[in-house]
Amino acid sequence: MERIIIxxxxxxxxxxxMAIGGIYSERSGITNLCLEGLQGFGAFFGALxxxxxxxxxxxxxxxxxxxxxxxxAMIGGMLFSLLHAILSIKYRANQVVxxxxxxxxxxxxxxxxxxxxxxxxxGAPSNKxxxxxxxxxxxxxxxxxxxxxxxxxxxxxxxxxxxIVAVLAWILFYKTRLGLRLRSLGDNPHAADSxxxxxxxxxxxxxxxSGALSGLAGISFAYSISANFxxxxxxxxxxxxxxxxxxxxxxIGPTFFATLLFGFARSGGYALAKALKMEAAFTDxxxxxxxxxxxxxxxxxxxxxxxxxxxxxxxxxxxx
Amino acid sequence: MKKVLEKIxxxxxxxxxxxxxxxxxxxxxxxxxxxxxxxFLQGAGLLPKANYGGNxxxxxxxxxxxxxxxxxxxxxxxxxxxxxxGLFNIGVAGQMLLSGFFATILVGYSPLPxxxxxxxxxxxxxxxxxILGGIVGYLKAKxxxxxxxxxxxxxxxxxxxTSYFIQTSFVDPVSRQSKYILSxxxxxxxxxxxxxxxxxxxxxxxxxxxxxxxxxxFLNKKKDGFEIKMVGLNRKGSEYAGVNVEKxxxxxxxxxxxxAGLAGVSYYLGYMQSIQPGVLGSLGFNxxxxxxLGGVNSIGVIFASLLLTILDRGSxxxxxxxxxxxxxxxxxxxxxxxxxxxxxxxxxxxxERKKEER
Numbered sequence: 226m227e228r229i230i231i232x233x234x235x236x237x238x239x240x241x242x243m244a245i246g247g248i249y250s251e252r253s254g255i256t257n258l259c260l261e262g263l264q265g266f267g268a269f270f271g272a273l274x275x276x277x278x279x280x281x282x283x284x285x286x287x288x289x290x291x292x293x294x295x296x297x298a299m300i301g302g303m304l305f306s307l308l309h310a311i312l313s314i315k316y317r318a319n320q321v322v323x324x325x326x327x328x329x330x331x332x333x334x335x336x337x338x339x340x341x342x343x344x345x346x347x348g349a350p351s352n353k354x355x356x357x358x359x360x361x362x363x364x365x366x367x368x369x370x371x372x373x374x375x376x377x378x379x380x381x382x383x384x385x386x387x388x389i390v391a392v393l394a395w396i397l398f399y400k401t402r403l404g405l406r407l408r409s410l411g412d413n414p415h416a417a418d419s420x421x422x423x424x425x426x427x428x429x430x431x432x433x434x435s436g437a438l439s440g441l442a443g444i445s446f447a448y449s450i451s452a453n454f455x456x457x458x459x460x461x462x463x464x465x466x467x468x469x470x471x472x473x474x475x476x477i478g479p480t481f482f483a484t485l486l487f488g489f490a491r492s493g494g495y496a497l498a499k500a501l502k503m504e505a506a507f508t509d510x511x512x513x514x515x516x517x518x519x520x521x522x523x524x525x526x527x528x529x530x531x532x533x534x535x536x537x538x539x540x541x542x543x544x545x
Numbered sequence: 546m547k548k549v550l551e552k553i554x555x556x557x558x559x560x561x562x563x564x565x566x567x568x569x570x571x572x573x574x575x576x577x578x579x580x581x582x583x584x585f586l587q588g589a590g591l592l593p594k595a596n597y598g599g600n601x602x603x604x605x606x607x608x609x610x611x612x613x614x615x616x617x618x619x620x621x622x623x624x625x626x627x628x629x630x631g632l633f634n635i636g637v638a639g640q641m642l643l644s645g646f647f648a649t650i651l652v653g654y655s656p657l658p659x660x661x662x663x664x665x666x667x668x669x670x671x672x673x674x675x676i677l678g679g680i681v682g683y684l685k686a687k688x689x690x691x692x693x694x695x696x697x698x699x700x701x702x703x704x705x706x707t708s709y710f711i712q713t714s715f716v717d718p719v720s721r722q723s724k725y726i727l728s729x730x731x732x733x734x735x736x737x738x739x740x741x742x743x744x745x746x747x748x749x750x751x752x753x754x755x756x757x758x759x760x761x762x763f764l765n766k767k768k769d770g771f772e773i774k775m776v777g778l779n780r781k782g783s784e785y786a787g788v789n790v791e792k793x794x795x796x797x798x799x800x801x802x803x804x805a806g807l808a809g810v811s812y813y814l815g816y817m818q819s820i821q822p823g824v825l826g827s828l829g830f831n832x833x834x835x836x837x838l839g840g841v842n843s844i845g846v847i848f849a850s851l852l853l854t855i856l857d858r859g860s861x862x863x864x865x866x867x868x869x870x871x872x873x874x875x876x877x878x879x880x881x882x883x884x885x886x887x888x889x890x891x892x893x894x895x896x897e898r899k900k901e902e903r
Binding site: 258308312316317318319321322323325326328329330332333334336337340341344461464465467468471472504506507509510512513516517519520523524527528530532 | 574633684688689690691693694695697698699700701702705706708709712713823830831833834837870872873874875876878879880882883886887890891
């Protein structure tokens with residue numbers, strides 16, 4: 226039981242922070258199918274930064290590698306998201322198309338660069354960058370509580386960072402003027418425009434937030450799942466968080482519960498296979514649990530699902 | 546003729562710019578771009594290589610290239626029809642895998658003679674893919690479940706379940722893939738002796754061309770095809786015009802799924818001959834790109850598929866000859882797509898400028 230909670234949380238929180246980025250982007254009116262690519266590129270950028278800085282300053286990386294990686298992952302995700310922003314805002318490309326293209330580019334570009342940099346800079350034929358193992362902590366007192374204590378056990382530092390960033394993102398989204406304006410853009414950009422709101426500026430901002438948050442998620446996945454960056458980072462977690470945010474009806478609170486559901490269904494599936502002493506191949510069956518569950522739940526909850534009204538439409542000042 | 550030229554102008558521009566960009570990257574790696582690009586063509590059998598293994602020549606490379614193009618055409622057609630209907634079938638990879646899986650276990654290892662087995666394989670592709678697409682369409686029409694979400698869920702479910710069954714019942718202990726299918730069930734005649742060499746003759750490629758031509762006719766001349774396009778353009782409007790929107794959505798997804806099913810059987814029971822468990826083919830996603838490059842047009846995707854398959858097929862040979870990482874082909878492909886994604890905007894600006902000049 227403890228294991229399910231610990232592993233579930235550790236998977237759910239990166240999904241959650243990525244979904245928040247998606248909500249920012251989509252509520253501002255920009256369809257964002259490229260979370261997958263953004264998290265992968267972010268993780269790549271963070272891991273690359275550590276590898277390159279480590280050449281001259283191995284002690285710096287040893288001491289603060291994780292924080293360096295997180296900062297660069299967020300920068301990398303943000304830079305890469307600019308591509309989606311420019312394609313869909315400036316060049317008015319179909320936003321679904323742009324998202325898919327950005328994903329394809331992220332996969333091929335990171336694999337190409339990882340192999341090429343490994344062979345030219347480090348002289349090794351590898352498609353990985355090592356990150357190092359991250360320590361996990363128990364939160365004193367709270368982790369001693371029976372049952373609930375599991376929520377505070379074996380916590381990765383990124384989980385704390387994600388929670389703090391998530392709270393900040395929630396406040397910005399629901400409690401500030403910028404957030405209010407951003408939310409209005411997804412439903413009626415023309416009304417906002419006539420109020421003097423800078424539609425395109427806020428949309429650039431929203432997409433870049435999604436890039437930075439996806440980068441944070443990507444590097445967290447990289448640390449917790451494999452302690453390295455490799456093309457295996459493109460496992461489809463980005464698509465999963467899109468599902469979560471649609472499930473959560475484009476609101477941050479409900480989306481949190483959707484990601485928790487994914488996290489616990491996943492760790493629960495693993496635990497089930499282990500408890501039943503099934504052969505290893507059987508985990509494949511239990512791995513389908515979160516997805517079957519999602520489909521079933523969607524059957525009941527989709528009727529009232531409503532996407533932002535102007536989602537996916539390029540903004541054209543002249544058009545009403 | 547002028548209309549066709551107008552249509553292919555932007556994709557051609559996108560391709561040219563990307564090839565130039567690729568050339569710059571190759572130059573930065575201190576390699577010769579001309580040599581690299583001709584190696585791509587050599588790998589795909591469009592230019593002769595310096596030397597060949599036994600029983601092989603340029604023609605055998607070329608036939609393998611055609612064989613590899615077939616699933617790409619089918620998969621892109623699946624995307625084309627869904628986009629025409631205003632839907633986004635992101636589940637082509639899953640639909641391919643499930644149809645390939647069923648065809649493999651039901652026919653792939655059975656003693657049926659080829660004349661019976663091959664048509665059944667094609668039928669299974671159509672039916673399994675069609676049913677799966679139909680479910681997605683039904684969920685969309687009746688329950689308002691976003692097709693992007695449901696197809697992604699199905700992708701995962703199919704990926705894991707087929708992996709379980711392949712690993713427990715159909716695995717080849719050496720290759721860790723499903724056992725190779727019998728030649729009677731194969732949609733590719735492997736190693737046929739002709740012109741003094743061994744050729745892989747693909748049934749699927751010719752089928753794919755025929756299907757593409759028919760789909761073009763269907764979308765432009767048939768009532769059903771017209772309705773699909775109408776719903777794609779304006780769902781509310783076509784409802785007022787008396788089109789049964791729910792039924793059309795389901796129909797669109799059935800056709801799209803069936804085409805993806807054909808892609809699946811031609812890939813797993815033709816080009817590959819076996820299934821790697823737990824892996825969704827990247828082809829299902831690349832097809833989205835191919836459909837876009839082909840201008841979301843059934844005939845256009847034939848040419849787009851040929852081009853992107855050259856980059857894909859040729860990359861292995863290019864990599865072994867020049868020592869450039871083969872993933873560069875993926876980078877070039879993505880850049881082609883970026884330019885074709887914004888070609889609408891560039892075309893618009895160009896025509897605006899023309900008007901101003903007048």
